Amino acid sequence: MEVKNIVVVGRRNVGKSSLVNMLVGQQVAIVSDVAGTTADPVRKRMEITGVGACNVIDTAGIDDVGELGEKRVERSLEAAGYADLALLVFTGGGLSDDDRQLIEVLKEKGVPFILVHNQEDIEPLSDDALAGIAEECGCYVVRFSCTIGGNVDELLGLIANVLKESEITVCDGEKAAAEGGVGGAKSKGLLDGIVSEGDRVLFVCPIDGEAPEGRLILPEVMGIRSVLDNRGVVMVCQPGEVLDMFPMGKNTFGFKLVVCDSQAFKEVASVVPSDVPLGSFSILLARLKGPFEMYLSGVKKISSLCDGDRVLILESCSHRATCEDIGRVKIPALMRKVTGKRLEFEFVSGVDSITNNRYALVVQCGGCVVTQRVIRERLRLFVEMGVPVTNYGLALAYMNGLFEVEGFKRFLRLLTNF
Numbered sequence: 313m314e315v316k317n318i319v320v321v322g323r324r325n326v327g328k329s330s331l332v333n334m335l336v337g338q339q340v341a342i343v344s345d346v347a348g349t350t351a352d353p354v355r356k357r358m359e360i361t362g363v364g365a366c367n368v369i370d371t372a373g374i375d376d377v378g379e380l381g382e383k384r385v386e387r388s389l390e391a392a393g394y395a396d397l398a399l400l401v402f403t404g405g406g407l408s409d410d411d412r413q414l415i416e417v418l419k420e421k422g423v424p425f426i427l428v429h430n431q432e433d434i435e436p437l438s439d440d441a442l443a444g445i446a447e448e449c450g451c452y453v454v455r456f457s458c459t460i461g462g463n464v465d466e467l468l469g470l471i472a473n474v475l476k477e478s479e480i481t482v483c484d485g486e487k488a489a490a491e492g493g494v495g496g497a498k499s500k501g502l503l504d505g506i507v508s509e510g511d512r513v514l515f516v517c518p519i520d521g522e523a524p525e526g527r528l529i530l531p532e533v534m535g536i537r538s539v540l541d542n543r544g545v546v547m548v549c550q551p552g553e554v555l556d557m558f559p560m561g562k563n564t565f566g567f568k569l570v571v572c573d574s575q576a577f578k579e580v581a582s583v584v585p586s587d588v589p590l591g592s593f594s595i596l597l598a599r600l601k602g603p604f605e606m607y608l609s610g611v612k613k614i615s616s617l618c619d620g621d622r623v624l625i626l627e628s629c630s631h632r633a634t635c636e637d638i639g640r641v642k643i644p645a646l647m648r649k650v651t652g653k654r655l656e657f658e659f660v661s662g663v664d665s666i667t668n669n670r671y672a673l674v675v676q677c678g679g680c681v682v683t684q685r686v687i688r689e690r691l692r693l694f695v696e697m698g699v700p701v702t703n704y705g706l707a708l709a710y711m712n713g714l715f716e717v718e719g720f721k722r723f724l725r726l727l728t729n730f
């Protein structure tokens with residue numbers, strides 16, 4: 313479901329771009345014997361057996377020099393920090409100091425990695441050196457030659473193994489704290505653990521000006537797929553039809569749960585019987601991708617915000633903001649209204665750098681376009697500093713008074729009790 317990021321890193325001229333081209337089977341990155349050929353990260357989507365869709369990302373050498381070189385190195389390290397897996401390419405029969413420093417960074421950020429000794433045709437890695445490095449670094453070490461080729465399938469198999477082994481499987485607060493603050497997700501499907509065989513679920517999907525042309529949005533599609541995976545039954549309607557789904561205000565169809573778009577919350581809550589759990593796609597996504605327990609405790613900070621407090625809004629996708637934009641317009645307006653305080657908002661899009669500015673609260677979007685790792689990595693800084701973090705869906709629910717609504721309380725119980 314998630315598109316994993318595999319980042320190829322190492323010193324200049326070791327064959328990173330050559331390796332990327334071999335893995336994806338196309339000439340996507342420029343190869344040359346001039347050190348520093350690759351400047352910005354270059355990405356190519358590919359399908360890896362046993363993993364699914366992946367982005368293979370080529371980067372500039374981590375030993376680049378000069379003013380521009382330093383900026384390139386910064387970009388490479390940033391890409392490595394967000395990776396689900398790094399392939400560290402090295403040559404010359406052993407690790408250099410630069411390689412060792414890079415390994416430290418990867419370990420610190422919890423990024424699994426494979427060491428690829430390239431240019432074996434020029435200088436092979438001895439058995440002793442290989443064993444020593446594998447022991448020192450605690451990872452796989454692979455011999456490779458982009459000129460000779462040959463073992464691409466073996467390397468892809470290894471990549472699949474390491475990605476599977478490193479899959480994040482925890483969500484609870486204690487384990488998250490032990491891991492350095494930010495936990496991962498409990499499961500892979502949006503409704504795993506909530507919907508089981510024969511359960512009926514109602515999805516409320518508004519088709520309004522913000523709905524994309526001719527299709528559903530990703531969390532809605534993920535939700536439908538997850539209900540099907542769990543052998544449940546899903547019915548889909550627009551907010552205007554919800555009343556018909558509960559004849560005489562009763563749960564006649566026996567819905568276990570109603571899930572709607574955050575923005576339709578109030579409208580839908582007014583017609584769904586209070587004994588039916590009612591939640592939003594964005595909160596389901598938050599459970600899957602983010603440190604959910606932290607989001608839940610962080611959202612309460614909204615009540616104690618003070619005049620002059622800074623709030624950071626993190627949106628993972630890049631889009632042009634419209635006047636109805638949820639992160640840039642609606643959440644700030646509602647937060648100012650609900651708190652009655654003079655709040656300052658800052659916004660960061662995509663994976664743009666975050667300049668730490670002593671925020672009182674950080675509000676992360678659902679992150680449907682990015683991986684768990686990207687969200688964890690972006691929030692790590694704040695979690696470590698004890699800054700409360702929450703997410704769009706929970707913030708909207710809190711500010712709209714849903715934490716007091718019985719159906720929503722039941723929804724949260726469903727999410728946190730299994």
Ligand SMILES: Nc1nc2c(ncn2[C@@H]2O[C@H](COP(=O)(O)OP(=O)(O)OP(=O)(O)O)[C@@H](O)[C@H]2O)c(=O)[nH]1
Pocket residue numbers: 323324325326327328329330331342343344345346347348349350351371372373430431432433434456457458459460
């Ligand atoms: N003999 C030999 N040459 C290789 C091998 N892999 C790459 N090369 C050559 O090494 C040079 C550098 O390769 P690139 O793939 O551009 O290296 P890079 O790490 O991407 O370099 P930068 O982008 O400058 O950081 C090129 O001339 C390649 O043809 C290999 O396995 N054996």
Ligand SMILES: [Mg+2]
Pocket residue numbers: 328329330341342343349350370371
């Ligand atoms: Mg290159």
